[in-house]
């Protein structure tokens with residue numbers, strides 16, 4: 001919404017939320033403290049806020065005043081009830097559709113921006129339609145058109161992705177509504193990059209794009225394990241296959257598995273929908289992408305234990321990076337969570353460093369407050385502010401997020417404060433492995449046989 005406001009100064013954009021604390025944070029004077037850390041976002045918000053970008057808790061008034069409403073709420077995986085663990089929880093989509101139905105005035109275009117199961121627009125249309133029949137169709141009440149406009153930005157590169165998207169996708173049935181939305185993007189996106197489809201294709205394209213991207217990561221991670229077993233190097237293999245123009249070089253980095261709020265959620269949702277439609281083999285095919293990802297994370301934790309003489313109980317391990325990728329403070333489904341949990345289970349003492357993730361978030365993710373070694377030999381964790389501090393007295397350094405600063409560490413300094421024999425486990429292969437080796441560390445890198 002900030003980028004729309006930036007590129008379309010003649011359009012008033014109001015972002016509304018029930019959460020007053022969050023809205024206050026978006027309105028805060030210090031732009032470096034916005035609720036989401038995203039490179040470049042502070043500058044865009046700084047340019048537009050108060051001009052044509054507003055943050056408010058006045059949800060009803062904003063809906064009433066709007067010509068177009070973007071539904072951009074959470075659709076997490078259901079944790080209980082029908083489809084628990086796989087289906088998307090649509091309660092917030094339904095609640096916001098009902099609120100739009102109750103508050104809209106005049107003709108309102110309702111845009112699904114959240115990632116949704118295919119055919120959700122049917123439910124949104126039904127809710128909006130029911131309000132029409134209740135209000136009486138005397139011509140004075142609101143009318144609606146529903147569009148699907150999924151978002152393809154990636155965290156960390158969101159502003160660039162939005163300013164120069166590969167494509168914008170608009171699904172719908174109402175030509176007037178489609179052109180109204182296309183007109184907004186048309187202010188900065190070339191016409192051939194604005195794709196129009198039917199509603200269901202648009203909804204399904206979003207799930208499919210994420211499924212294909214995640215599948216590439218599981219594919220390369222499966223080959224990484226095979227490289228480790230055979231003496232091949234996954235980066236050489238990735239380069240060799242990536243130069244085939246049909247395969248392409250992107251998204252072939254082996255690592256600790258994909259995290260983030262989307263890939264796993266969207267694939268599980270796809271799996272659930274396939275089963276719903278009786279497509280068991282299709283469901284099982286995609287389910288394996290998630291299974292491989294989970295396996296990769298457990299595999300890395302197991303490997304650390306094995307290399308450290310089969311036990312990490314009471315051992316200090318430095319963990320570099322907790323966010324699910326670099327340049328974000330987001331930890332949702334971060335591979336670091338599962339790897340750290342496995343090591344805590346083994347009784348390790350973790351010392352975690354992340355440039356953007358704080359103690360409260362880590363405590364929530366690990367379901368454990370920071371502490372020293374438990375008296376029962378159970379694991380504990382604490383935060384450190386530098387890699388050197390974390391590594392002091394440690395048996396191993398684990399690199400889990402590819403923050404640029406972890407590529408430039410002083411391995412001589414780190415090696416000299418660790419307990420010997422000392423290990424570097426580089427799950428992203430972004431540390432300077434030769435410098436670490438030169439400093440006397442034993443090195444394991446993902447996908448290096």
Ligand code: UGA
Pocket residue numbers: 115151152153154155156210213217250251252253254255256257258259260261262263324325
């Ligand atoms: C992903 C998609 O890339 C976006 O197109 C999509 O809009 C978004 O989900 C969404 O549905 O909201 P995001 O999760 O922000 O974006 O980040 P990615 O760059 O896709 O990374 C996802 C995970 O895959 C990270 O944990 C990353 O470290 C991992 N990854 C990525 C690899 O392990 N190897 C790679 O080569 C690329």
